[in-house]
Amino acid sequence: MTVTEKEVSRQILQLSGANANLCIRCGRCTAACPVAGQMDQKPHRFASLLLHGQADTLLRSNSIWLCLSCMACSERCPRGVDPARLVEGVRQYAVRPRGMAHFSPDQVPDVVDDEMPQQALMAALRKYRK
Amino acid sequence: MPKIGVFVCHCGSNIAGTVDVEKVAAAARTIPGVVVACDYRYMCSEAGQETITKAIREYGLDGVVVCSCSPRMHEATFRRAAEREGLNPYMVEIANIREQCSWIHKNREEATEKAIVLMRAAVAKVKRDTPLTAGRSGVTRRALVIGGGIAGLSTALDVANAGYEVDIVEKEPTIGGKMAQLDKTFPTLDCSACILTPKMVEAAQNENINLYTYSEVEKVSGYVGNFTVTIRKKARFVREDRCTGCGACMEKCPSRKAKNEFNCGLNTRSAIYIPFAQAIPNVAVIDAQHCLKLQTGKCGVCEKVCAAGAIDYTQQDELIQREYGAIVAATGFQPIRPYQFGEYGYGRYPDVITSLELERLMNAAGPTDGELRCPSDGRKPKNIVFIQCVGSRGQTCRDKSYCSKICCMYTAKHAMLIRDHWPDMDVHVFYIDVRTPGKNFDEFYRRAAEEYQVDYRKGQVGKIYEEDGHLMVQGSDLLEDRQVLMPADLVVLAVAVEPSPDARKLATMLTASMDNNDFFTEAHPKLRPVESPTAGIFLSGMCQGPKDIPETVSQAGAAAAKVIGLLSKKELTANPCTAHPEEVRCNGCGECEKVCPYGAISYEEKELRVMGRREKRRVAVVNTALCQGCGACTVACPSGVMDLQGFSNRQILAEVDAICR
Amino acid sequence: MKQYSYFPGCTLKEKARELDLYARQCAEKLGFSLQELPQWQCCGAVYPMASDEIAPKLSAVRALEKARQQGQDLITVCAACHHVIKRVNDDMKQGGDIADRANRYLGFDTPYEGQTKVVHYLEVLRDEIGFDAIRARVEKPLTGEKIGAYYGCMLLRPSGVMQFDDPESPSVLENLLAALGADPVEFPMRNECCGGYRVVDDAQAAGHTARRVIENALKNGVEELVTACPLCRYNLKKVAGGQIRVSYFTEVLARALGLLKEGGINA
The missing domain is CATH 1.20.1050.140 (Glutathione S-transferase Yfyf (Class Pi); Chain A, domain 2)
Incomplete structure (x- = not known):
């Protein structure tokens, strides 16, 4: 059975633990984000696209890989929506199915150098794969 | 056994649609003591009331139960009907089978069953009702208005013009309030001072108005019609009766570093000062914190230059006690100081200012003589960015949850005025929504965008920082779906408004209730919007919630009408449903006084006969004029001796029994 | 102790x-x-x-x-x-x-x-030890050193939980640096992200984010940056080249307290 996009959106909202209904579409998240310029789906669109059942747009976007989880959006959101959690929800949904990892341990030798802290690899493995 | 009549209302289909009213009436007829029970389409109509009065006459009823809507709606109607027929009005009970039954249930059978239970409880209560007579008290025909801004002044003038005495207590050295600081007013763009100062002069010259400036309310006691208030008149160190307002002292005063409050701290003033040119009274005041004479004992220049001999360094605060029939809270508001929004850099960057500061920077009497300049270096700004909703409409600890209501309009005004005076300046406005309900308001905002090319951007700002000598504004434009970064010379924050910080203290003194935001609450949000739930306390202006000048003046007038209505009464009827202790069993423990929100309970040493012996005892005494019948004391009393007339413990228990049967 | x-x-x-x-x-x-x-x-x-x-x-x-x-x-x-x-x-x-x-x-x-x-x-230094006590222990004051405190994200946000410092205008590191005798330089990007774990996925993109911090620090006259985060240090160091030294705050602390080992910790 295929899951509808609307159902996927609902599941992501639940997974995120954030309450997107609090959003008043003010755009402070996009204004605060250090990488919004490169995102094809800006942070402010996450709440409304998920509420409107359009998760596919977000699952296909580069935004979920660009997001740094720096929490600037969540810190400055006047509504306490916690947009970083919404992005995390989409990202988790994207990487959890088998074979959908964005980054694999096989790539480590290519990216690592002498000084790269373990922390970087650990974080990337946590963020980009399940 | 008392003879009871039960009258069941259909309220059209409001009740009858869900409740089988005939069945309720039939059930009533089975209760011992109920001699008549009937139903009718609209019991509140003339014909409906006639049904009741006729039954009182024909059956000689001792008590009436009306099963209808909430007693808040028609209890008074049915009581008056009973009174017309010679029945004591407090022998009428309402069973609320609409709001508490038909409206909230869907199942007809269950709703009918519940309506019958509610009816039975009311019958049980009415059987134990006793006729009550309302007490009467006199009215002091003078009103106190706390706050001398546009709200307080408008209320005071309306009351005074109706022929009653009014005192205004204003904590600042001058009346005028925030409106005196504004440059122009929306949507007509009249000069704020030009429309305010005549009102100030009128208040000062009105024979019925007495001004206490630089004064604060210290203590309030009494009750509606009979308040006693202590006012602290703070020491000005200048004799009001002598000072001519010539200003020589201000010129010569050597201490000039105090922040000028009237100009939002954008410049400084002398330690002895008159807040602004049109201040009323036009009398100087010494700011003791900055006065060299008062701080160090050395100086005395102002005393030397004062030709009128008005300076008095020995002046003390003065306490004045006055009686009032009514009190109006008009304590106003203040804009928040947005330090908590560190990402905007207010306080860090001098060119990030609030809208009220901008008013002063654009005002001819302001620190720049009306030439818009950047506070940092005095240069003429080229790019000006406005940010809306700073601290409003949020859910976090930094924000107010409400919309501050006035900001959309004043920002449109600012933007328009800037573009009109200085067409070479560019104005950008970051907004969430533009909210402009009000006569000619949306047209005004559109003029800013259409005629004056103000750049409205749907989005917010995430960070402001300084780079290469100017501010960079990092924001979002949601319609273009992108992040924007623009340089700005001046950033104006349309900050949230909040109630005056003194309001909470005052509310406690007045036993007037407040909401979580420290705005005064009204007795009913729709039907009694200018009255506090505490009798005799009225609300005017921003202290009740955000509002603009036209709305403030309307509300001020409405509050005045209520005050006039009260003061015009020869005497007041008190609510007879008040608390009273059974003195013999009262042990004077003090619990009831602690919970009384109206300060109606005190203690007296009384000589009582207890078990045949005379003994002196401390017992609770209820001031029935103050008591609002809330019942808090009856529940708090550990020995159960406090009782409420019309809602006695035995009546309530009888109702509970009737429900549980 | x-x-x-x-x-x-x-x-x-x-x-x-x-x-x-x-x-x-x-x-x-x-x-x-x-x-x-x-x-x-x-x-x-x-x-x-x-x-x-x-x-x-x-x-x-x-x-x-x-x-x-x-x-x-x-x-x-x-x-x-x-x-x-x-x-x-x-x-x-x-x-x-x-x-x-x-x-x-x-x-x-x-x-x-x-x-x-x-x-x-850092909270212990601020709240338990106190900057005055630290100042009293300084043996080699960092006089004249223009040091910028880089906070990054993780210490500050979300402030409701971290309760570390004012998330938009933090001061603990500046106050520490001042106690050590340095001239702390406040720069606007001190609480903006360095690019974080992104460096693993796309080093260039992470570098772009880090560069924004470094350039801003340079414009404000920062000569050395201090941080409490190894990943921040790595990202910033990569783009800083030789323009700005990037150190851990414990290194400058040790330097001022006279504990620094000449030639590095392995020497």
């Missing part, structure tokens, strides 16, 4: 030994001591935000529970470890589903409910 349960974290055992070593030495000199937890596991580097993630939080809960058993506050130096542990501790405090399931899985004698106080090394 107050004893703290110390959670060093993986990076501090390997690539960020300066952060760890000097933290311990400076603590001894300033009158507190770091007792490394007997057994600890990687904190996971990032706080798992999804509402159903329990397993990745367990190592933090174990560390917290050990500190509770010792009756000590849990101290961290690494910004990432601090972030993860502090937020997990908050989850445990809040009670909810995650706390329930974690407790059921770990089966402690008494459930762990966030009793341990989690402190960052």
